[in-house]
Amino acid sequence: MRRTRLTDAPCPIARGLHEVAESWSLLILRDAMRGLTRFDEFQRSIGLATNMLARRLQTLVEAGLLERRPYQERPPRHAYHLTAKGRDFLPVLVAMADWGNRWLMPDGAFRLVDRETGRTVDPLLIDRNTGRAIRLEGIRSEMPAAGTPPAAAPTSEEHPE
Known part of the structure; x- marks a missing residue:
């Protein structure tokens, strides 16, 4: 194989x-x-x-x-x-932590905490352009046609640190 x-x-x-x-x-x-x-x-x-x-x-x-x-x-x-x-990988880890805490840590001992306020952070995935929450029902994925070159990675101007 x-x-x-x-x-x-x-x-x-x-x-x-x-x-x-x-x-x-x-x-x-x-x-x-x-x-x-x-x-x-x-x-x-x-x-x-x-x-x-x-x-x-x-x-x-x-x-x-x-x-x-x-x-x-x-x-x-x-x-x-x-x-x-x-x-830029932080949102992936936060999403994994949120999912793992919700489904795999029933005691809820793990928390993401805001450094300034000390409050628990409740992550939400949002669309950077609209500010709307991203939900499975509201999106679809599109793959480029075979032979289509992939989009270029964002530049530092497009994706500031």
């Missing part, structure tokens, strides 16, 4: 899965969103073997979600920081 290359798929979900579908990658991104940057911090939080963690971090760097920055010369050590592409 020949495996399909998700990087060439005409679907943004398939292409996104290619970059982050491994569960450890999602947990690394979760921790990076929480402010962790150092290898040992990720290792302590996730509990992943160091060789696996190193591979996952390298994959996220290659995908452009994290960037590696030196913070110590002797011995050489690097920190991992979210890029603009990585920070």
Whole structure:
């Protein structure tokens, strides 16, 4: 059986899965969103073997979600920081957290909290252009015709940090 290359798929979900579908990658991104940057911090939080963690971090760097920055010369050590592409992944993690909390955490112990007010955040997916909530009943997806080039990625002017 020949495996399909998700990087060439005409679907943004398939292409996104290619970059982050491994569960450890999602947990690394979760921790990076929480402010962790150092290898040992990720290792302590996730509990992943160091060789696996190193591979996952390298994959996220290659995908452009994290960037590696030196913070110590002797011995050489690097920190991992979210890029603009990585920070744009926040809504996906928030949606996953909301869904998991609703359906998989019956005790409700997990909460997303507004840093300024301390209030619980109740996520809602909205259309950036209209401000309206996005609901399954109100949308449909359209795939480009075969051979149609995909739309270009947003520029920094279109999608500011």
